[in-house]
Amino acid sequence: MRLFYKCILPTMPRWYGGSFILTPYTCWYWELFILKSFKKLLEGWIKMNKKIGLIILVVLLAAAGLGIYNYYLAPEGVEGAKIVSLEIVIEDEGIDEDFEFNTDAEFLLGLLEEEAETLGAGFESFDFGTMVVELMDYEADGNQEYFHLMVNGEDAERGPGEVPLEDESNYRFELRGY
């Protein structure tokens, strides 16, 4: 309140002789006040615009990065009919089953989902993709075992959702401990 009476009130237009009068001091004070407020607003706006511009730029760069990833690094599926063999080994349970499928699925996960009933398969979705947690109706204990995937005798470098199905290839799931 003291600020209002001492600093702001003296600068207000005064009622004098039936009308408001503006002293030079009043005009100077309010002009300065308005200019300063406007400048502050403008500076804030420019700063925020700079940040928004930068964010848009980074998002565009990320989109370009994702495009490059999808073009060069993401696995590609093979369209059309394929004959593939699938092997499931769960040593402790004495399970060693071989299957042969004629499929149009592009990725291994597609085939597993198609044949889920035959394979007694179960899946669990995570942020990083879908994991096979059950085969031949045996559910792996996630804390100590998992289904290890091999493609044509070599360790798979990706999960079933990203392993492309290729004609006459062999896919082997083996229950292993961590």
Place this chain on the structure above:
Amino acid sequence: MKAITGSSSEDTRSLDVYDIVLVGILSATLTAGKMALAFVPNVEIITLLFILYTVSVGLKKALLTAIIFSTIEIFIYGFNTWILGYYFIWPTLILITWGLRKTVNSEYGYAIVGGLFGLFFGMFFAVFESIFYGWAYGFAYWVRGIPMDILHGVSNFIIILLLFKPLSRILKKCVRGDI
């Protein structure tokens, strides 16, 4: 209220009750922050908070906070190899931030640090996972996660760019003892 102090001289003295409580509260904010955003894959405020805490409360308390935060993760999610990675990756971020605190003096610099940290997060974990499961697995793990790393880097950059300054202002008020 006693002021939060983050100067180098303060950092060398032993912890008192106030510091212990502070470290506990900061760890709790990290866990709460992580859980609040857990439903959005690879979008988190942990990187922002660690950078902020390192700059505001100092190296020692920030490192203790990281250790407690990582240990709480074990209680919540159980013991996994990625939890072991947490014991290294968050202190690494803290040490990087501490090393850069004199050269970086705006939210833009910290946003770049956070963005790059998010971008290389998967690579660090891939190296760590390779120790347990082999290089082939580690490489596959990294390549498979590149899109998620890009998302992590971009979200870190945006979050730090927008939130570092206002949060830093509040913490500075705490440093001065205004709050």
